[in-house]
Amino acid sequence: MENRQPVRVGISIGDVNGIGPEVTIKALSDNRILQDCSVVIYASTRTLSFYKKAIKEHDFQYQSIKTADQIDPRKINVINCWGDDLRIEPGQKTEAGGKHAFLSLEAATADLAANKIDVLVTAPISKETIQKAGFQFPGHTEYLADMSGVAEALMMMVSENLRVALVSSHIALKEVPEQLTKEKILNKIKALNTSLKRDFKIVRPKIAVLGLNPHAGEKGAMGQEESEVITPAIQAAKQEDILVNGPFPADGFFGSEARKHYDAVLAMYHDQGLAPFKALAFDSGVNFTAGLPVVRTSPDHGTAFDIAGKGIASETSMRSAIYLAVDIYRNREFIREIEANPLQSQPQNNKGRD
Structure with missing residues (x-):
């Protein structure tokens, strides 16, 4: 070598x-x-x-x-x-x-x-x-x-074993819900899974997907995106033999033990993923364009x-x-x-x- x-x-x-x-x-x-x-x-x-x-x-x-x-x-x-x-x-x-x-x-x-x-x-x-x-x-x-x-590329933030990817990146917050579709989220999950295998040599990656709304929608009380868009995308990814779970409530996920069981996290929008990432790894973090x-x-x-x-x-x-x-x-x-x-x-x- x-x-x-x-x-x-x-x-x-x-x-x-x-x-x-x-x-x-x-x-x-x-x-x-x-x-x-x-x-x-x-x-x-x-x-x-x-x-x-x-x-x-x-x-x-x-x-x-x-x-x-x-x-x-x-x-x-x-x-x-x-x-x-x-x-x-x-x-x-x-x-x-x-x-x-x-x-x-x-x-x-x-x-x-x-x-x-x-x-x-x-x-x-x-x-x-x-x-x-x-x-x-x-x-x-x-x-x-x-x-x-x-x-469309996949924006991913990386610091050692902490990897956070985004479904949407540089758009206004008010545009995020209309940008989220089952197809788009599924494609991002698949792109993230491929990158983890090819770019990070993880044989069977485990991916966590965050919800969009507070408490991941609270079973519809705080929004329908989780039940109508995000969960169907996750289920479709599972049908393709991808190890993916969610949607998880975004507010507590990064501080929980659950995060340690996953190789990457897929966030719905820019600040949802980058705010906690930079709080945890501001000095060492890297922006990687996957896909x-x-x-x-x-x-x-x-x-x-x-x-x-x-x-x-x-x-x-x-x-x-x-x-x-x-x-x-x-x-x-x-x-x-x-x-x-x-x-x-x-x-x-x-x-x-x-």
């Missing part, structure tokens, strides 16, 4: 005025992260030099390359996506910040599509500023689904303009995002090898057999 090729990790820098450059530099300053990967940062050497000096991270070393074809293995490589005329204003929401975040993302996803990098880690963007630059999606998840030709042919992860925090450039942003989530992307790529690689050699069985104990 020591001779295997390092995973090529592309990093889009996010909004240059947010904490993306800072947490990227900090996460990569420990060279141990390069033992199993080669890194390509899509930004500019001037941008990285600016933040390296601002946060006094002197151990951060990198080299400039023109294209991803020139990646130096187990090193930090930088592709210049723009010139030196960008005015960097830490903490400020500017149109330039959004424009250059989009330039970075476009360059990184182009190389991902061309198989010049293996995985993509996205630093945080400001949806407000990047949309002014022509980005026409609610977020990274929807953008990458469109790029991959997938109707795509490509691997994409991201820190679970935003641009944090209020602390940008001050040297106090935690890099833990970015580091976890890099490690998780590499792990998922390796897991998929393992599955591909097994499927390519169906007659290659694992060693078995034949003791006692004829």
Whole structure:
């Protein structure tokens, strides 16, 4: 295993005025992260030099390359996506910040599509500023689904054995009930089940599904979605031999012992899943876009303009995002090898057999 090729990790820098450059530099300053990967940062050497000096991270070393074809293995490589005329204003929401975040993302996803990098880690963007630059999606998840030709991706938050996926993500709360259908929830359950097997190597995943209403509807007293939509979807999934239970009341589930018996939780909407997840794992959490042919992860925090450039942003989530992307790529690689050699069985104990 020591001779295997390092995973090529592309990093889009996010909004240059947010904490993306800072947490990227900090996460990569420990060279141990390069033992199993080669890194390509899509930004500019001037941008990285600016933040390296601002946060006094002197151990951060990198080299400039023109294209991803020139990646130096187990090193930090930088592709210049723009010139030196960008005015960097830490903490400020500017149109330039959004424009250059989009330039970075476009360059990184182009190389991902061309198989010049293996995985993509996205630093945080400001949806407000990047949309002014022509980005026409609610977020990274929807953008990458469109790029991959997938109707709808699955947003999943990951921290060690805590995994929370969403049926609906970046929509207004008032639109959630009308978005929930038996078919959509069933598809999300199936996508989550597949991801747990393929991306996390869990042979028989156990999935918990949350209700939409308080007390999971209280048998219809607080809403009909559980009985009319969610439960039928769960029953249909069980018919397909998926180990899934629910709907569980969302308010107490994450604090209960029941959570420990499941490999993942499927929440109905954004804050129902992300609020408890971030309360439990804010520093270490990773946003993973499941259901795509490509691997994409991201820190679970935003641009944090209020602390940008001050040297106090935690890099833990970015580091976890890099490690998780590499792990998922390796897991998929393992599955591909097994499927390519169906007659290659694992060693078995034949003791006692004829």
